[in-house]
Amino acid sequence: MSDPKAISVLGICGSLRKASFNMAALNTAVELRPAGMTVTVADISQIPLYNEDVRAQGFPPPVETLRQQIKAADALLFACPEYNYSMSGVLKNAIDWASRPPEQPFAGKPLAIIGAAAGMAGSARAQYDLRRSCVFLDMHPLNKPEVLIGQAHTKFDAAGNLNDEAAKGFIRDLMTNLAAWTRQLAKK
């Protein structure tokens, strides 16, 4: 039997800081991806604050790039920080920009979510807000496993390595399930 078609995933991280635990978790997910999957990480650092007047003049180049990357990807992987019990403004702003018509690029996309936070809940509240936006955008979020990395400062070293075998296991399973979910939805 031939190998199944390769799956391309676009990673989007909601934290811009250099030593971000969420970016470190995203990098761990890239390392633990299954065979036959590629992951590209989007650069959302140059996206301006959403302004409908600006949008009326056309999408700014960093937004247009993100929209094209979303359209081209078979699936998305969000790394979701928790700010004040919700997703970060950086992540919401990027989603808001990319979601505007024409051709809303999120519609029909499979996606998975990971998150790391200082609190015990490991960004659970933010992830559920993100899931709510995914429903409105007609996406197909993978349900399980949930990857909730609580007390993140105790689980990553200074180089961004995740030193928690349980969390790594959840991330590995998530990436395997994302591949299966994407193939199931695309029937490929």
Ligand SMILES: Cc1cc2nc3c(=O)[nH]c(=O)nc-3n(C[C@H](O)[C@H](O)[C@H](O)COP(=O)(O)O)c2cc1C
């Ligand atoms: C504005 C702000 C709000 C925060 N709110 C929460 C919160 O609600 N829950 C939580 O667990 N951590 C909260 N934190 C701490 C973050 O989890 C912590 O800074 C984390 O490292 C951010 O993700 P990052 O490492 O990817 O940048 C907050 C941090 C900031 C800057």
